[in-house]
Amino acid sequence: VSENIITLTTDYxxxxxxxxxxxxxxxxxxxxxxxxxxxxxxxxxxxLDGALSVGASYKYFxxxxxxxxxxxxxxxxxxxPILVSAGTxxxxxxxxxxxxxxxxxxxxxTVRHITAEHYFLQPVSKTFHGRDIFESASFGEEITxxxxxxxxxxxxxxxxLKGVVLREDRFGxxxxxxxAEHLPEGTAANGSFRMKVGDKEIKKLAETFAQGAANxxxxxxxxxxxxxxxxxKGNAARTLNARRGVxxxxxxx
Amino acid sequence: VSENIITLTTDYxxxxxxxxxxxxxxxxxxxxxxxxxxxxxxxxxxxLDGALSVGASYKYFxxxxxxxxxxxxxxxxxxxPILVSAGTxxxxxxxxxxxxxxxxxxxxxTVRHITAEHYFLQPVSKTFHGRDIFESASFGEEITxxxxxxxxxxxxxxxxLKGVVLREDRFGxxxxxxxAEHLPEGTAANGSFRMKVGDKEIKKLAETFAQGAANxxxxxxxxxxxxxxxxxKGNAARTLNARRGVxxxxxxx
Amino acid sequence: VSENIITLTTDYxxxxxxxxxxxxxxxxxxxxxxxxxxxxxxxxxxxLDGALSVGASYKYFxxxxxxxxxxxxxxxxxxxPILVSAGTxxxxxxxxxxxxxxxxxxxxxTVRHITAEHYFLQPVSKTFHGRDIFESASFGEEITxxxxxxxxxxxxxxxxLKGVVLREDRFGxxxxxxxAEHLPEGTAANGSFRMKVGDKEIKKLAETFAQGAANxxxxxxxxxxxxxxxxxKGNAARTLNARRGVxxxxxxx
Numbered sequence: 135v136s137e138n139i140i141t142l143t144t145d146y147x148x149x150x151x152x153x154x155x156x157x158x159x160x161x162x163x164x165x166x167x168x169x170x171x172x173x174x175x176x177x178x179x180x181x182l183d184g185a186l187s188v189g190a191s192y193k194y195f196x197x198x199x200x201x202x203x204x205x206x207x208x209x210x211x212x213x214x215p216i217l218v219s220a221g222t223x224x225x226x227x228x229x230x231x232x233x234x235x236x237x238x239x240x241x242x243x244t245v246r247h248i249t250a251e252h253y254f255l256q257p258v259s260k261t262f263h264g265r266d267i268f269e270s271a272s273f274g275e276e277i278t279x280x281x282x283x284x285x286x287x288x289x290x291x292x293x294x295l296k297g298v299v300l301r302e303d304r305f306g307x308x309x310x311x312x313x314a315e316h317l318p319e320g321t322a323a324n325g326s327f328r329m330k331v332g333d334k335e336i337k338k339l340a341e342t343f344a345q346g347a348a349n350x351x352x353x354x355x356x357x358x359x360x361x362x363x364x365x366x367k368g369n370a371a372r373t374l375n376a377r378r379g380v381x382x383x384x385x386x387x
Numbered sequence: 388v389s390e391n392i393i394t395l396t397t398d399y400x401x402x403x404x405x406x407x408x409x410x411x412x413x414x415x416x417x418x419x420x421x422x423x424x425x426x427x428x429x430x431x432x433x434x435l436d437g438a439l440s441v442g443a444s445y446k447y448f449x450x451x452x453x454x455x456x457x458x459x460x461x462x463x464x465x466x467x468p469i470l471v472s473a474g475t476x477x478x479x480x481x482x483x484x485x486x487x488x489x490x491x492x493x494x495x496x497t498v499r500h501i502t503a504e505h506y507f508l509q510p511v512s513k514t515f516h517g518r519d520i521f522e523s524a525s526f527g528e529e530i531t532x533x534x535x536x537x538x539x540x541x542x543x544x545x546x547x548l549k550g551v552v553l554r555e556d557r558f559g560x561x562x563x564x565x566x567a568e569h570l571p572e573g574t575a576a577n578g579s580f581r582m583k584v585g586d587k588e589i590k591k592l593a594e595t596f597a598q599g600a601a602n603x604x605x606x607x608x609x610x611x612x613x614x615x616x617x618x619x620k621g622n623a624a625r626t627l628n629a630r631r632g633v634x635x636x637x638x639x640x
Numbered sequence: 641v642s643e644n645i646i647t648l649t650t651d652y653x654x655x656x657x658x659x660x661x662x663x664x665x666x667x668x669x670x671x672x673x674x675x676x677x678x679x680x681x682x683x684x685x686x687x688l689d690g691a692l693s694v695g696a697s698y699k700y701f702x703x704x705x706x707x708x709x710x711x712x713x714x715x716x717x718x719x720x721p722i723l724v725s726a727g728t729x730x731x732x733x734x735x736x737x738x739x740x741x742x743x744x745x746x747x748x749x750t751v752r753h754i755t756a757e758h759y760f761l762q763p764v765s766k767t768f769h770g771r772d773i774f775e776s777a778s779f780g781e782e783i784t785x786x787x788x789x790x791x792x793x794x795x796x797x798x799x800x801l802k803g804v805v806l807r808e809d810r811f812g813x814x815x816x817x818x819x820a821e822h823l824p825e826g827t828a829a830n831g832s833f834r835m836k837v838g839d840k841e842i843k844k845l846a847e848t849f850a851q852g853a854a855n856x857x858x859x860x861x862x863x864x865x866x867x868x869x870x871x872x873k874g875n876a877a878r879t880l881n882a883r884r885g886v887x888x889x890x891x892x893x
Contacts, residue, residue: 136671136672137671137672139667139671141660141664143657143660146557147557148401148427148428148654149428149556149557150426150428150440150556150557151396151425151426151440151441151443151444152556152557153424154394154396154423154424154425154426154444155425155443155444155447157423158394158423158425158444158445158447158448158449158452159447161392161421161423161448161449161452162447162448162449165389165390165392165421165449166389166390168667168671169423170660170663170664170667170675171659171660172657172660172661172664173656173657173660174654175654175655175656178557178558179620187656187657188657190657190661191657191660191661191664192664194661194664194665194668195664195667195668196664196667196668196671199664199667207620303655303656303658304652304653304655304656304658304684305684367685367713399810400810401654401680401681402681402809402810403679403681403693403809403810404649404678404679404693404694404696404697405809405810406677407647407649407676407677407678407679407697408678408696408697408700410676410677411647411676411678411697411698411700411701411702411705412700414645414674414676414701414702414705415700415701415702418642418643418645418674418702419642419643422676431810431811432873460873
């Protein structure tokens with residue numbers, strides 16, 4: 135039989151032994167798992183950034199993968215750990231909303247409060263909960279009052295929709311909170327696409343980044359389902375001087 | 388049976404293929420091991436930083452884990468490689484003191500000089516010893532004259548103890564060379580805690596970072612056993628403009 | 641039997657979930673592989689940097705290792721994926737020259753165009769080809785017109801050879817495009833070595849970095865076969881204010 139797969143998403147960074155210690159604790163509990171780093175560069179304490187990262191990734195893993203998420207501004211307090219079953223995937227996380235994107239996408243959703251003390255790694259270190267609590271794959275009582283936030287949604291304003299940049303990737307591509315459903319019908323075909331960031335305009339809705347000319351800003355519907363702004367072989371974030379939270383205008387008239 | 392676990396602690400960084408090549412060489416020697424990255428961001432050539440990182444981490448791993456440490460200012464010279472058995476854990480490292488914290492904590496300690504030439508990977512590259520020598524888990528002659536340094540210890544000065552910052556983590560938390568034993572009895576209970584860094588004072592000894600108010604500097608006894616200075620959701624290193632080597636004063640009057 | 645080993649070389653960086661998603665897709669196709677990160681810090685879109693990194697690393701892996709390389713300025717376009725067999729190693733990459741160094745070194749070389757649609761992961765995402773195409777280890781038609789570039793070679797100029805810096809590593813060591821064969825006979829023995837970068841001269845050809853005195857620039861024949869410039873415990877790139885593409889002069893008179 136194959137080893138169980140456990141993915142890790144944290145804000146620990148890679149400049150330290152924190153991730154290594156988390157892996158040690160997991161392997162001590164069960165040496166026959168395969169641990170995969172999903173993302174350790176979540177913005178520190180940033181539940182939204184963690185939610186977007188996990189939400190964009192979990193579907194690519196085999197059934198029965200366990201996704202451990204450790205992003206928690208409230209570490210050390212009595213934040214309850216939860217075990218979530220969503221479709222074919224499992225999640226262990228603090229109940230702080232970091233699984234909100236998963237909740238939005240899941241068809242079969244069960245959320246349990248992990249309460250069985252003996253399933254937690256011992257001893258629980260107050261300063262390093264990720265290591266001690268979240269890797270338990272045991273079961274607790276089902277709950278329905280779990281924490282959940284909704285992503286900011288574009289708002290109508292005159293002939294436009296106002297949205298925001300949600301995140302920026304290594305290549306300077308900007309993920310917005312617009313999805314394909316916000317585009318007026320026929321946009322792709324009739325060349326009417328118009329998006330603005332600051333005083334710069336994006337006029338091309340492409341199918342791939344590579345369809346952009348040199349230095350040309352293009353928008354595409356990214357693999358995450360959200361519209362992304364990019365420059366072929368360039369850096370849209372730098373060109374637009376934009377980062378998370380920056381306003382994005384989509385013309386829909 | 389489970390695969391053997393080998394951890395890697397190096398100053399190679401992650402901006403290159405060096406770590407990948409080290410893994411390749413290990414897997415070539417034995418494809419059935421599970422390799423775990425402990426820390427590849429040890430300050431280049433910094434034996435103290437490496438010693439603190441390994442010393443804070445190794446206990447979290449399953450019995451019989453082999454910790455390979457490659458931090459060596461003397462790479463390419465005739466630094467002898469050693470194989471260390473400490474409690475349930477094994478270590479392979481250069482004999483330059485990088486295991487000093489392990490030596491301090493270990494109850495059963497055996498240090499061997501790895502001499503059996505045929506256990507080294509061939510050919511030995513003079514510029515990249517990590518790849519070629521240290522992954523051998525073979526045995527050599529026991530030695531007692533291995534290199535060992537002691538961490539800087541706090542010094543009494545009037546009514547205070549003078550210590551230093553030992554390291555800074557990704558969140559800007561500062562690990563000092565004070566441990567719980569340096570605290571006057573009853574400090575936690577009677578609120579008499581006073582620590583100073585530069586002209587800034589830390590007045591709260593908390594059990595968790597989260598007990599600090601916004602922007603409040605707090606001290607806690609970290610999971611490493613050392614007192615750490617932190618700001619809940621903030622960055623103590625930046626606030627105090629402090630890094631390794633900066634003086635820390637603990638009032639004990 | 642041991643798990644198959646798959647290495648990953650990409651320009652995805654580690655500040656995101658891109659690498660994690662690639663691993664998820666591979667494990668979904670085959671959960672019983674061992675995935676090794678070779679290098680995710682290839683300069684974005686930089687085929688030469690990727691070629692040097694893969695070329696310097698692949699030989700250290702066990703036979704039948706599969707090296708997946710995802711560095712592609714043309715992502716999203718109709719770049720054909722190739723499966724390469726070179727000696728005991730396999731490679732899956734876009735046909736853009738990123739395996740050129742492998743081609744130079746390989747004795748038995750077979751390049752196939754991966755065409756069998758059903759071997760690609762489905763669905764193919766236009767924005768993220770790395771995830772979807774390259775991990776297939778299936779076979780396609782052999783081709784001979786694959787893309788291949790040659791590394792810049794030193795040029796004779798008077799009594800000297802003019803070369804360039806090819807890459808810089810984490811320690812500030814500079815890899816040049818000179819190899820041992822460019823050295824006049826007897827250079828190592830007779831102390832006649834002279835190399836220049838800008839107005840600074842390197843006069844020592846050492847066997848190891850450690851043979852250099854404090855702050856002394858030394859050259860060595862690195863484990864990659866190329867001459868590297870380094871400073872023992874120092875940073876040659878910073879000292880010489882040099883990076884890739886900077887001219888290096890080797891006296892051969």
